[in-house]
Amino acid sequence: MKINKKLRSALVTFAIVIIAFLVCEAGIEGWVDGFKLKFAEKGLLVPICCYIVLAVSLNLIVGISGELSLGHAGFMSIGAFSGVVIATWLEKAVLTINDAGKTVPFFGDTAIIIITIIVAGALAALAGVVIGIPALRLRGDYLAIVLLAFGEIIRNVMNCVLVAVDGSTMHFALKINESSAVGFGQGMQMVINGAQGTVNKVTSAAFNNERFIIGFGLVIFTLFVVLNLINSRSGRAIMAIRDNRIAAESVGLNVMKYKMMAFVTGAALAGMAGALYGLNMKTVTAVDFDYNMSIEILVMVVLGGIGSIRGSVIAAAVLRFLPEKLRFLNDYRMLVYAIVLIVVMLATNSPILKNFWALLMRVKPLRVAVEWLQALPGKVRAAFSFGKNKNGKAGEAQ
Amino acid sequence: MKKRLVDTKMVPLPSVSIVPERDVGKRPVLETRHLGIEFGGLKAVEDFNIAVGPTEICGLIGPNGAGKTTVFNLLTKVYQPTTGTVLIDGKDTSGMTTEQANRMGIARTFQNIRLFGNMTVEDNVRIGLHNQIRYGMLQGVFRAPAYWKAEKQMHKRSLELLSIFGMQDMADVKAGSLPYGAQRRLEIVRALATNPKLLLLDEPAAGMNPHETEELMQNIIKIRDEFQIAVMLIEHDMNLVMGICEGICVLNYGRIIAKGTPEEIQQNPAVIEAYLGSQGREENA
Numbered sequence: 001m002k003i004n005k006k007l008r009s010a011l012v013t014f015a016i017v018i019i020a021f022l023v024c025e026a027g028i029e030g031w032v033d034g035f036k037l038k039f040a041e042k043g044l045l046v047p048i049c050c051y052i053v054l055a056v057s058l059n060l061i062v063g064i065s066g067e068l069s070l071g072h073a074g075f076m077s078i079g080a081f082s083g084v085v086i087a088t089w090l091e092k093a094v095l096t097i098n099d100a101g102k103t104v105p106f107f108g109d110t111a112i113i114i115i116t117i118i119v120a121g122a123l124a125a126l127a128g129v130v131i132g133i134p135a136l137r138l139r140g141d142y143l144a145i146v147l148l149a150f151g152e153i154i155r156n157v158m159n160c161v162l163v164a165v166d167g168s169t170m171h172f173a174l175k176i177n178e179s180s181a182v183g184f185g186q187g188m189q190m191v192i193n194g195a196q197g198t199v200n201k202v203t204s205a206a207f208n209n210e211r212f213i214i215g216f217g218l219v220i221f222t223l224f225v226v227l228n229l230i231n232s233r234s235g236r237a238i239m240a241i242r243d244n245r246i247a248a249e250s251v252g253l254n255v256m257k258y259k260m261m262a263f264v265t266g267a268a269l270a271g272m273a274g275a276l277y278g279l280n281m282k283t284v285t286a287v288d289f290d291y292n293m294s295i296e297i298l299v300m301v302v303l304g305g306i307g308s309i310r311g312s313v314i315a316a317a318v319l320r321f322l323p324e325k326l327r328f329l330n331d332y333r334m335l336v337y338a339i340v341l342i343v344v345m346l347a348t349n350s351p352i353l354k355n356f357w358a359l360l361m362r363v364k365p366l367r368v369a370v371e372w373l374q375a376l377p378g379k380v381r382a383a384f385s386f387g388k389n390k391n392g393k394a395g396e397a398q
Numbered sequence: 399m400k401k402r403l404v405d406t407k408m409v410p411l412p413s414v415s416i417v418p419e420r421d422v423g424k425r426p427v428l429e430t431r432h433l434g435i436e437f438g439g440l441k442a443v444e445d446f447n448i449a450v451g452p453t454e455i456c457g458l459i460g461p462n463g464a465g466k467t468t469v470f471n472l473l474t475k476v477y478q479p480t481t482g483t484v485l486i487d488g489k490d491t492s493g494m495t496t497e498q499a500n501r502m503g504i505a506r507t508f509q510n511i512r513l514f515g516n517m518t519v520e521d522n523v524r525i526g527l528h529n530q531i532r533y534g535m536l537q538g539v540f541r542a543p544a545y546w547k548a549e550k551q552m553h554k555r556s557l558e559l560l561s562i563f564g565m566q567d568m569a570d571v572k573a574g575s576l577p578y579g580a581q582r583r584l585e586i587v588r589a590l591a592t593n594p595k596l597l598l599l600d601e602p603a604a605g606m607n608p609h610e611t612e613e614l615m616q617n618i619i620k621i622r623d624e625f626q627i628a629v630m631l632i633e634h635d636m637n638l639v640m641g642i643c644e645g646i647c648v649l650n651y652g653r654i655i656a657k658g659t660p661e662e663i664q665q666n667p668a669v670i671e672a673y674l675g676s677q678g679r680e681e682n683a
């Protein structure tokens with residue numbers, strides 16, 4: 001069977017993610033002697049999964065749909081905060097009696113996290129619809145600025161939200177100034193405490209392999225959705241609108257519909273990542289999700305290559321891991337990080353380095369070797385294909 | 399006298415225009431009434447009235463800057479007219495978008511080619527088929543049976559359409575890397591994929607060699623006959639215009655200065671002065 005180029009590229013992306021996951025699992029479980037992940041490294045795994053999802057979903061909006069968004073952290077924030085509330089409610093309200101006659105949460109931890117991720121994703125999608133309908137009518141820089149403002153509005157609103165739980169009842173309030181909402185939540189367990197952020201009592205902050213597996217599952221799900229979307233009727237429409245809006249309209253594509261589709265899908269995935277992120281931390285605060293975080297995600301997308309899903313996956317993982325690896329540099333850590341970033345940007349955009357490969361190919365022995373290697377799969381296939389009808393049309397092409 | 403590839407008797411319509419004899423009594427696929435647009439005081443098109451029969455090949459000619467492309471942009475709703483209306487198949491299209499106009503049955507190519515250059519030839523045609531062969535987003539994401547069925551249908555139909563111009567072997571080539579003439583042909587295929595009633599071609603022969611142009615003329619007639627659609631084309635190549643157009647409309651400074659059969663147009667003094675005249679002088683010089 002002929003595997004087409006797009007499918008092969010998608011399979012390679014999945015393979016990279018799965019292999020990376022297995023290597024991490026080996027390091028966690030100690031499958032191989034002498035290879036064990038350090039405590040700090042393990043702590044990075046779930047956030048890395050979240051950032052991969054964020055980068056891929058932002059790439060759907062920026063790279064595939066071609067709309068610059070500077071407010072992606074806003075959707076993550078919605079996912080993170082609503083996630084903690086949903087998870088708390090699931091734990092408190094949906095109870096069952098176990099064998100020992102005790103009342104316990106109906107759901108296990110894993111189920112709570114998965115349900116929470118799904119619901120939080122739906123809420124972020126809703127926010128995507130609400131913000132997308134007016135904002136996507138704007139183009140280019142104007143859209144970017146509106147989305148930047150959206151991210152900041154979410155941050156400021158989340159800074160004022162108070163949520164407490166009393167038994168299984170949730171209480172909500174807005175703390176607009178010092179005198180409002182005084183005495184709110186007295187004697188109750190706080191879930192979101194304004195500027196102090198979330199109080200997550202559902203999941204422990206310690207590294208938990210199950211949560212990492214959920215994170216891995218979320219990455220796979222995201223890749224599945226985004227790659228399949230790209231290689232479908234809707235995805236082609238999204239990219240056609242990006243490449244040439246007038247031509248796309250002239251063949252009957254509904255521009256708003258497909259811009260919304262990419263935007264809302266991106267928002268939903270970001271919300272899902274946010275929910276997992278929020279549940280993985282003891283506490284997250286609204287200021288965590290400011291425009292710096294939106295920019296950080298955008299850097300991952302740009303570094304990995306705008307429109308390249310695999311690039312986003314790799315860039316997100318590397319950029320989250322790098323600062324950890326640079327820890328030995330102490331105070332110079334972020335400086336070196338920034339320099340590495342600049343160098344990589346320059347290198348990937350430099351025509352000299354782009355031509356490096358072409359230059360190498362001028363060396364005859366190398367060229368012969370590479371050509372031989374490239375021809376190898378074909379030779380192998382030819383050797384194993386029996387009785388295939390070969391009325392090739394190659395001669396007729398010109 | 400230029401060589402004629404078609405021989406149609408043209409009949410005047412009571413309203414504004416002439417149509418081929420075979421289209422008499424049928425509703426015109428396109429009608430415009432007092433169509434006009436202003437760009438900051440400049441009347442780019444003014445009082446443009448025309449009717450196109452459902453199987454007519456109609457030419458729109460005029461010197462550079464006469465407003466021909468602007469007329470196409472008005473018909474396809476890229477611009478909203480400042481005056482007048484466009485009727486497609488008898489239906490008023492006021493306030494419609496380009497996308498809706500396409501769904502009404504009007505498809506076009508562009509003077510400055512607008513292909514999806516990074517996509518393959520086949521994907522360009524598949525995008526043209528967007529509203530013809532459909533399935534939902536979720537069916538696509540989760541690879542439902544509808545996805546496989548429709549994609550297979552699209553593949554088959556794309557190759558069929560490409561084969562009109564013998565381009566089926568280039569299906570996997572990147573559209574942007576095609577030679578110029580092939581890009582123009584691909585634009586026609588993509589427009590045809592939307593199953594239009596009226597095909598608008600903006601300088602389809604620009605950049606083509608005489609041999610390619612000759613082939614294009616044959617193919618335009620073939621498309622009209624096979625699909626039973628109307629074709630309206632803008633072209634500077636008089637061999638093409640006089641060779642295949644049944645009715646011709648001449649624009650100058652945004653106004654129609656003549657309408658008629660190729661023979662009438664070639665003899666019209668106003669046209670000779672405004673358009674053919676300048677060329678004629680060049681030829682004589």
Ligand SMILES: Nc1ncnc2c1ncn2[C@@H]1O[C@H](COP(=O)(O)OP(=O)(O)OP(=O)(O)O)[C@@H](O)[C@H]1O
Nearest residue numbers: 437440442460461462463464465466467468469509
């Ligand atoms: N969007 C616009 N804004 C302002 N003026 C415009 C616009 N579009 C077209 N015009 C003007 O309208 C006039 C007609 O332009 P148009 O492109 O329709 O000419 P054309 O007949 O297609 O010429 P050509 O044969 O060179 O393609 C020109 O004077 C042009 O400058």
Ligand SMILES: [Mg+2]
Nearest residue numbers: 466467468509
């Ligand atoms: Mg023009």
